[in-house]
Amino acid sequence: MNRLNRRRVLRGMLNGGAVTVGLPLLNCFLNGNGNALADGEKMPVRYGTWFWGLGMNTQIFKPKKTGRDFEFPDEIQALAPIRDKINILTNGNAFYDNSPKQDHFTGWAVSRTGIAPSNRTLGSETCDVTIANQISRTRRFKTLTATAAADARVSFSYDDPNTPNPAEYSPVLFYARLFGPDFPDPNAKDFKPSPRVMARKSVLSAVMDEMGDLNAIAGAEDRVRLDQYFTGLRHLEQQFDQQLSKPEPLAACHPGLAPKDSDMKMGNASELMIQRHKMMTDLLAMAVACDQTRVVNMSYSQVQSNATKPGYDKPHHTATHEEAIDSKLGYQPEVSWFTRRCMEGFAYYVQAFANIKEGDGTVLDNMFIVGDTDHGLALLHGLDNIPMLTAGSAGGKVKNGYHIDMKGTSIARTTYTALRVMGVDVPRFGDRSNQTSDPISEILV
Amino acid sequence: MRLVGKHFGREGARVRKTFVTRALLFAAAVVLPAGVFLSGSSIVTASAKDVEAKEAGTVVGSPRRLRLLTTQQYINTVQYYFGPDIKIDVKFAPLERTDGLLIAGASVAGVSGAQIETYQKVASIVSAQVLSPDRRATLLPCKPKSDKAADDACAEKFLGEVSNYLYRAPLSKAHLAKFVAESNKAATQLNDFYAGLQLALEGVLLSPNVLFVAEREEPDPHHPGQMRLDAHSLASRLSLFLWNAAPDAVLRQAAARGQLDTEKGRAKIVDMMLASPRLETGVRSLFDDMFGFEDFVTLAKDGVIYPYYLGEASGDAREQTLRTVVDQLLTKDRDYRDLYTTRETFVSPALAIIYGVTTPPGWHAIEFPPEAHRAGILTQVSFLALHSHPTRSSATLRGKALRELILCQKVPPPPANVDFSAVNDPKSNFRTARDRLTAHRANPVCAGCHKITDPMGLALENFDGAGQYRTDEKGTAIDATGSLDGKDFSDVDGLSRAVHDNPALPGCLVRRAYSYATGGAVSLNAEPALVELNKNFAAQNYRLRGLLKAIALNDAFSTVSKPVPKPEPKKTASVPLLQVVAENPK
Incomplete structure (x- = not known):
């Protein structure tokens, strides 16, 4: 292991190369079997979400058979190489009951909150935040959210209905936030607490003293916002503390070099989105490897995806509405071209975590990922027939390699499964027709 | 401006009561163009609340935020x-x-x-x-x-x-x-x-x-029983409104000395702020927000289809319109409505390529000739490119933007599970956007909303997705006829005139400026203030400075009232699709 040049390997990762070389936790931190930390604590389990816009074409997305013995249809061919790492769920529903059917919103809102919104506002915080409150509070970042869509607004993670976690959209800025001067490098040879950070932490207490006066004049709703502010300051204090204490070494943590300015072209050309998706994914994976967070959110595209294809005049969303169904194929071929790029994105995302060795397995073994979208059949913007994807074994709690027909039940079941797997002990999730206490038991060990 | 002064104090509240009641009755009786619906409930609610408030001798203010x-x-x-x-x-x-x-x-x-x-x-x-x-x-x-x-x-x-x-x-x-x-x-x-x-x-x-x-409040000595913003909060509100920044030392001192508490003192300060060069910053920010220009940050055009849309074009297009706004409304003190017909503007080299003109480096004032069909800001690259797809123009997006951003009307979102089979028919041969949208409107479910957006959007079809003028689409001559709220026109110049004369145009600016000034969504009980400000705006021939001053001196700007939230829309399956909810009855 020592002969490997980690820096080169990780630089390769950041450049989007397929890397399958292990970077294990240093053995001194593992027990004899390599499947738990030396102090007997289990390996931490992490959570990830991944979003793509505009659903799919059912007849070439949905495998014909359920269970383990199925073939990958054309639209999800990209997932075939990782079949043992993932599950494919199809035929889910986002019930909107007596709420309006809001295209591009109801679907993912039900997936992430279990609630079909009655207006343009979510019904609650999103599930990644619920899970982060359980497993990631003590990390430098409670959650990390990124997008390949070059727009900070493309986020499906909300601290509360009015507080989206803005998406990192620039690899350069994201790298600086993660691995810039404030990064407490777990593998640094020398560690000296910075007196400047100590002073910074001390000043923070004077700032926090102001919260009382403000609370006194604020109404109930505004007090919630002030509370968030205060919580944010406390988290900042915790970040300073982390900078002041020597972190435990993590063999897999080696952030490589910063991307260059020239790497961050804006725009929605698919080739740019694919490149950006790889770079952002690699950064998220490295952030997990460095244990900077235990909850990550990634989106390939926005809901009304504006991705373009060279030589084709309709962006993805417009194509779903306007492309003719090919009479021979029976589906919209250009729309499928876009969806296939999304699926390649998911495969890359999953593989990025599988590439990082941890103990005798990989980070993906200690992770649970849920991939979701806003619609079922793209052409109709349907809220039935919605597919979802999962990946990772969550520390041995989840089985992989299955195609599950959800038989028209709510997609909130997948989220409920995630909550249970991640240790959030709730008897049920969602409301009205989406309320469920029925996880996808077929994939649970 | 003289009108505003009269409205201070209790006397003013009485004057307003009569006027407001009349104005609201008038608004309710306005005959609206086909397909345009006012949100009637808001009028009724506002007028009832207003009358109630006036009977009690109170001033309706804005929420503390x-x-x-x-x-x-x-x-x-x-x-x-x-x-x-x-x-x-x-x-x-x-x-x-x-x-x-x-x-x-x-x-x-x-x-x-x-x-x-x-x-x-x-x-x-x-x-x-x-x-x-x-x-x-x-x-x-x-x-x-x-x-x-x-x-x-x-x-x-x-x-x-x-x-x-x-x-x-x-x-x-x-x-x-x-x-x-x-x-x-x-x-x-x-x-x-x-x-x-x-x-x-x-x-x-x-x-x-x-x-x-x-924002902090204190009892209002001019209106016993009511609250007003304290002096420093009022100074902040004024400064964020007019300068988009924190108050300077002069303003803070005026607040500390109680100058903002008197009608005369506040007017003097507001005049000083309106005369400051910092007003331009505030006005730019107001219009940048109102026009949705933040989307320029992520706007991208397909380089193969629009090779003349250079990297600088987005930033320059935004700047061009803001320069035009400042020039027309502040420097030249023109009628706000003229912004939609003026051929005077500014160009940079990146924009000159799109406009087909030549210009030296830097920004230069130009006046387009009538035959260029560039009358008003709707024909500028900012509006045309922002409300198009990366790869082509969109009559629907442009029509929707005109309705929502410029006229403050709400276009309902597309209905669920639309059958696109007419548009998707591989045998059909749509040569122009008009052909495509006509086919789309054959579906009665789609027709409802598209009738609201397309007839004016199609008048802009002479401009491609990057804003360049064209006379044909794929070899077929473009038919740029259209209509807006009952006014028919044969080309984009007609659209510009129709927008200029549309009764909802000035009211929309009043509404946005008021919301911007008070820092939040317009509360239902603000309607009386809006009616008064609309009247005032018309009386001074739609001059922006006058509007800003009227808002800054209005009682509603400084008096604190609890917000009245909009009622949740009724959830019924039979909501008429042919609906534009006018947020701001004129």
């Missing part, structure tokens, strides 16, 4: 005080467009952990620049006894002055003492006076009192 400072307000505030050369490359969390404005979203937006991190980072970057060796001599009001040790007096002087400005109100002595103590402690630990001060300034910049504009 807790507003997050926007990115631009933060930058303007810091740079005004410390100098424009302070580099601040920061973006706070995007705001949710609320009731038509991003700035209204700042009064409800929460603060994520990532946002606090951003605040800390930018505070650190700003402080380091302010206390840098090359700036400290000019930015500090004193010199420490030693560079390498704490200096209580100098730290207190600097932090006191700075925090009074950044807090937009005097900081209590006890609290200032805490920051001074922290500065001293850090200076001692680091053996560096300036480093200590820098860390204390970071703390000030991270204060919730700096980053939240927390």
Whole structure:
């Protein structure tokens, strides 16, 4: 292991190369079997979400058979190489009951909150935040959210209905936030607490003293916002503390070099989105490897995806509405071209975590990922027939390699499964027709 | 402007009561163009509440708010005080467009952990620049006894002055003492006076009192039983409204001396603010927000289809329209409606390529000839390119933007599960957008909304997705006829005139400016104030300065009332699709 040049390997990762070389936790931190930390604590389990816009074409997305013995249809061919790492769920529903059917919103809102919104506002915080409150509070970042869509607004993670976690959209800025001067490098040879950070932490207490006066004049709703502010300051204090204490070494943590300015072209050309998706994914994976967070959110595209294809005049969303169904194929071929790029994105995302060795397995073994979208059949913007994807074994709690027909039940079941797997002990999730206490038991060990 | 003065005090409230009641009755009786529906419930609710309020002799004000400072307000505030050369490359969390404005979203937006991190980072970057060796001599009001040790007096002087400005109100002595103590402690630990001060300034910049504009209230002596903003909150509201930055020393002193409490004193201050060059910053910000220009940040055009849309075009298009707004409405003091017909504007080299004109480097004023069909800001690249797809134009997006951004009307979202089979028929051969949309409108479910957006959007089809003029689409001549609320026209010039004359046009600006000024969504009980401001705007021939002044001096701007939220829309399956909800009855 020592002969490997980690820096080169990780630089390769950041450049989007397929890397399958292990970077294990240093053995001194593992027990004899390599499947738990030396102090007997289990390996931490992490959570990830991944979003793509505009659903799919059912007849070439949905495998014909359920269970383990199925073939990958054309639209999800990209997932075939990782079949043992993932599950494919199809035929889910986002019930909107007596709420309006809001295209591009109801679907993912039900997936992430279990609630079909009655207006343009979510019904609650999103599930990644619920899970982060359980497993990631003590990390430098409670959650990390990124997008390949070059727009900070493309986020499906909300601290509360009015507080989206803005998406990192620039690899350069994201790298600086993660691995810039404030990064407490777990593998640094020398560690000296910075007196400047100590002073910074001390000043923070004077700032926090102001919260009382403000609370006194604020109404109930505004007090919630002030509370968030205060919580944010406390988290900042915790970040300073982390900078002041020597972190435990993590063999897999080696952030490589910063991307260059020239790497961050804006725009929605698919080739740019694919490149950006790889770079952002690699950064998220490295952030997990460095244990900077235990909850990550990634989106390939926005809901009304504006991705373009060279030589084709309709962006993805417009194509779903306007492309003719090919009479021979029976589906919209250009729309499928876009969806296939999304699926390649998911495969890359999953593989990025599988590439990082941890103990005798990989980070993906200690992770649970849920991939979701806003619609079922793209052409109709349907809220039935919605597919979802999962990946990772969550520390041995989840089985992989299955195609599950959800038989028209709510997609909130997948989220409920995630909550249970991640240790959030709730008897049920969602409301009205989406309320469920029925996880996808077929994939649970 | 004279009208405004009369409306102060109880007397004014009585005058308004009669006028408002009449105006509302008038509004309810207005005959509207086919397909346009007013949100009737809001009129009824507002008038009932208004009458009730007037009977009780009260003034209907605006809600007191807790507003997050926007990115631009933060930058303007810091740079005004410390100098424009302070580099601040920061973006706070995007705001949710609320009731038509991003700035209204700042009064409800929460603060994520990532946002606090951003605040800390930018505070650190700003402080380091302010206390840098090359700036400290000019930015500090004193010199420490030693560079390498704490200096209580100098730290207190600097932090006191700075925090009074950044807090937009005097900081209590006890609290200032805490920051001074922290500065001293850090200076001692680091053996560096300036480093200590820098860390204390970071703390000030991270204060919730700096980053939240927390409006405070006090009993209103002119209207017993009612509350008004306290003087410093009123000064902040004025300053954020007109300058998009924190109040300067003159304004804070006026607040401290009680000058804003009197009608005359407030008018004098408002006049001073309107005469300041900083007004341009405020006006740019208002229109940038109203026109949805934040989308330029992510706008991209397909380089193969639009090779003449260069990288600089998006930024320049935004700038062109804002320059036109400032030139027409401030410099030349023109009628707001003329913004939609004027052929006077400015071009840069990147835009000149799209417009088919030649221009030397830099910005230059030009007047398009009539035959260029570039009359009004709807024919500028900003509107045309922003409301198109990356690969082609969109009559629907343009029509929707005109309705929603310029006329303050709401176009319902597309219905569920639309059958696109007509458009998707591979045998059909749509040569132009008009052909395609005509086929689409054959579906009665789609026709409802598309009738609202397409007839005016199609009049802009002579401009491609990047805003370049064209006479044909794929070899077929473009038919740019259209109509807007009952007015038919044969080309885009006709559309410009129709927009100019549309009764909803000035009312929309009044509504947006009022919402922008009071920092949040327009409450239902604001209708009386809006009616009064509309009347006033018309009386002074739609001059922007007059409107801004009328808002700044209006009782509703400074009086505090609880908001009346909009009722949740009724959830029935039979909501008429042919509906434009007019937010602002004229």
